[in-house]
Amino acid sequence: QVQLVESGGGVVQPGRSLRLSCAASGFTFNSYGIHWVRQAPGKGLEWVAIISYDGSSKYYADSVKGRFTISRDNSKNTLYLQMNSLRAEDAAVYYCAKDLAYRSGQLDYWGQGTLVTVSS
Amino acid sequence: QSVLTQPPSVSAAPGQKVTISCSGSSSNIGKNYVSWYQQLPGTAPKLLIYDNNKRPSGIPDRFSGSKSGTSATLGITGLQTGDEADYYCGTWDSSLNSGVFGGGTKLTVL
Numbered sequence: 001q002v003q004l005v006e007s008g009g010g011v012v013q014p015g016r017s018l019r020l021s022c023a024a025s026g027f028t029f030n031s032y033g034i035h036w037v038r039q040a041p042g043k044g045l046e047w048v049a050i051i052s053y054d055g056s057s058k059y060y061a062d063s064v065k066g067r068f069t070i071s072r073d074n075s076k077n078t079l080y081l082q083m084n085s086l087r088a089e090d091a092a093v094y095y096c097a098k099d100l101a102y103r104s105g106q107l108d109y110w111g112q113g114t115l116v117t118v119s120s
Numbered sequence: 121q122s123v124l125t126q127p128p129s130v131s132a133a134p135g136q137k138v139t140i141s142c143s144g145s146s147s148n149i150g151k152n153y154v155s156w157y158q159q160l161p162g163t164a165p166k167l168l169i170y171d172n173n174k175r176p177s178g179i180p181d182r183f184s185g186s187k188s189g190t191s192a193t194l195g196i197t198g199l200q201t202g203d204e205a206d207y208y209c210g211t212w213d214s215s216l217n218s219g220v221f222g223g224g225t226k227l228t229v230l
Contacts, residue, residue: 047221095165097165106170
């Protein structure tokens, strides 16, 4: 069965960095685009970024462009999100989610999420 | 402000039917497939509908989807208390080159 397991969340001070990971299993990881989606406490879903199946193409939300970097290691079936210059408004549960293909915007499997708290 | 527009809340009695609308534009819903997600309290979102009107394996046929132009609709029949959740529409925006979601609709089964 498809599994996506996020890790790396925690409490971080404003301006600092954090790297999230998403370990995938149960499907051919190197055949699908993968997204990061976040949800601030009590708020709706916000799309963050997507990476193509081979890592050659990446897109970001304007709110994180230039600060966050999405990457993947297909040899390890793992997705990453490097988050730099963190702000209070970046505090959220971060989900990784598999696209039905690539840039369909349709996410058929989601991880359980990892909580990022930005606070001094 | 979400790119896709959903009503903040809907409600109906058990056994009844409810619809949730999702309005977008020519660059997102008008051009791409729409999906719908159910998020039960304290859990991750779950895919309910994809390709506008298809249900993944295991999703009951009480859930249905449709799309017309730049709008989409989720329908739920035979409402159950267990359907109380937040529902989101989503798609790709070909102009923004980004995924987009609606703001979410809270369903209350009275």
